[in-house]
Amino acid sequence: xxxxxxxxxxxxxxxxxxxxxxxxxxxxxxxxxxxxxxxxxxxxxxxxxxxxxxxxxxxxxxxxxxxxxxxxxxxxxxxxxxxxxxxxxxxxxxxxxxxxxxxxxxxxxxxxxxxxxxxxxxxxxxxxxxxxxxxxxxxxxxxxxxxxxxxxxxxxxxxxxxxxxxxxxxxxxxxxxxxxxxxxxxxxxxxxxxxxxxxxxxxxxxxxxxxxxxxxxxxxxxxxxxxxxxxxxxxxxxxxxxxxxxxxxxxxxxxxxxxxxxxxxxxxxxxxxxxxxxxxxxxxxxxxxxxxxxxxxxxxxxxxxxxxxxxxxxxxxxxxxxxxxxxxxxxxxxxxxxxxxxxxxxxxxxxxxxxxxxxxxxxxxxxxxxxxxxxxxxxxxxxxxxxxxxxxxxxxxxxxxxxxxxxxxxxxxxxxxxxxxxxxxxxxxxxxxxxxxxxxxxxxxxxxxxxxxxxxxxxxxxxxxxxxxxxxxxxxxxxx
Numbered sequence: 001x002x003x004x005x006x007x008x009x010x011x012x013x014x015x016x017x018x019x020x021x022x023x024x025x026x027x028x029x030x031x032x033x034x035x036x037x038x039x040x041x042x043x044x045x046x047x048x049x050x051x052x053x054x055x056x057x058x059x060x061x062x063x064x065x066x067x068x069x070x071x072x073x074x075x076x077x078x079x080x081x082x083x084x085x086x087x088x089x090x091x092x093x094x095x096x097x098x099x100x101x102x103x104x105x106x107x108x109x110x111x112x113x114x115x116x117x118x119x120x121x122x123x124x125x126x127x128x129x130x131x132x133x134x135x136x137x138x139x140x141x142x143x144x145x146x147x148x149x150x151x152x153x154x155x156x157x158x159x160x161x162x163x164x165x166x167x168x169x170x171x172x173x174x175x176x177x178x179x180x181x182x183x184x185x186x187x188x189x190x191x192x193x194x195x196x197x198x199x200x201x202x203x204x205x206x207x208x209x210x211x212x213x214x215x216x217x218x219x220x221x222x223x224x225x226x227x228x229x230x231x232x233x234x235x236x237x238x239x240x241x242x243x244x245x246x247x248x249x250x251x252x253x254x255x256x257x258x259x260x261x262x263x264x265x266x267x268x269x270x271x272x273x274x275x276x277x278x279x280x281x282x283x284x285x286x287x288x289x290x291x292x293x294x295x296x297x298x299x300x301x302x303x304x305x306x307x308x309x310x311x312x313x314x315x316x317x318x319x320x321x322x323x324x325x326x327x328x329x330x331x332x333x334x335x336x337x338x339x340x341x342x343x344x345x346x347x348x349x350x351x352x353x354x355x356x357x358x359x360x361x362x363x364x365x366x367x368x369x370x371x372x373x374x375x376x377x378x379x380x381x382x383x384x385x386x387x388x389x390x391x392x393x394x395x396x397x398x399x400x401x402x403x404x405x406x407x408x409x410x411x412x413x414x415x416x417x418x419x420x421x422x423x424x425x426x427x428x429x430x431x432x433x434x435x436x437x438x439x440x441x442x443x444x445x446x447x448x449x450x451x452x453x454x455x456x457x458x459x460x461x462x463x464x465x466x467x468x469x470x471x472x473x474x475x476x477x478x479x480x
Contacts, residue, residue, distance in 0.1 A: 062114040314373070347379070
């Protein structure tokens with residue numbers, strides 16, 4: 001019996017390693033898509049006869065569509081199956097990249113990049129995290145797997161400006177979208193041998209009205225932030241409407257649960273204090289990453305006059321920081337509690353923002369950006385993996401579809417808020433003072449994330465029952 005179990009585990013490990021490559025690459029390309037356009041602001045604006053704010057809107061809508069549809073995407077993994085959702089998302093995403101590459105104007109670019117790529121990402125990312133959790137059952141291997149995936153995600157977001165800048169300068173901004181299409185083809189090929197660990201459940205009900213309410217509420221909130229610079233009353237109205245719609249969504253969910261019907265999002269997901277705090281730190285991390293990326297990229301191009309490749313090269317410091325700390329994620333998880341890693345990440349990131357502000361204000365040279373961006377990259381890389389592992393490991397396999405969708409929605413909402421908040425402050429002035437104000441706002445978010453991380457439990461929570469159990473808490477790797 002023991003020999004059989006050992007043989008099964010030995011056979012499962014190579015399969016798990018084979019599936020990790022396309023999953024990590026899928027996270028890379030989606031994160032890349034969220035940041036590579038930052039260095040194309042001037043090129044896209046000139047070619048499509050639009051403005052910096054128009055490009056900001058396109059980027060923000062892409063991130064917002066991901067956030068709004070990630071929860072429904074997570075639920076569909078149970079109904080359609082993980083592999084089917086992943087492949088469908090890749091196809092929709094690929095079509096969006098080709099349409100974006102051929103866009104004659106901002107409207108078509110928004111359709112291809114912001115809408116289709118956003119929808120595709122919302123379908124393909126939840127399966128990435130569900131499959132990782134199912135295929136890597138012990139906390140040590142799961143931490144390493146999430147470390148690889150989050151490293152690729154962080155590198156995609158941080159290296160997006162550099163890769164996008166190189167492609168834009170050498171060929172043109174449209175080629176950057178064709179590059180994404182090529183990567184999608186590679187992922188599809190790598191997924192040929194992918195097997196879904198759990199069978200789909202076509203009869204499982206889907207809460208369509210709840211999906212509409214949640215998406216509408218999130219869209220209104222972020223749109224309200226974007227409207228602050230143009231119309232204060234409209235912005236306030238959208239923010240209030242978004243809050244009311246989201247409140248209605250939670251009332252709708254509670255009503256369905258009381259009636260014994262399956263809701264889009266179970267309120268029991270919010271009853272785990274560790275998971276709740278982990279979600280807050282995820283939101284803050286991606287808000288910082290995308291907020292810093294957009295703010296610094298826009299400032300370099302519009303205020304300092306750098307071209308796409310010059311802007312991308314400056315961002316290399318952040319890329320190296322994320323790469324270095326992400327590659328060490330597995331080793332750090334074995335040596336330090338996850339709570340400690342998350343707190344250290346926020347402290348390092350906020351310190352990086354302070355260094356960035358201090359050096360850039362005193363020195364006109366490009367090198368002044370490097371120390372701060374390096375610290376920001378190191379800080380973000382240290383904490384991206386622990387936050388995800390904390391949240392995913394709080395729930396059993398039977399609930400991975402739900403928590404994966406919620407986790408990715410919260411993270412992508414942070415990304416869209418980062419671009420919307422920091423971008424709105426910057427676009428309002430596009431000067432040194434506006435840049436400083438945007439970075440100061442991001443530093444405050446970092447301090448808020450640090451406070452949430454400090455509230456994470458110090459003691460390791462009790463281990464959950466085995467796979468498929470209905471327990472609600474599993475011990476995260478490091479567990480503190």
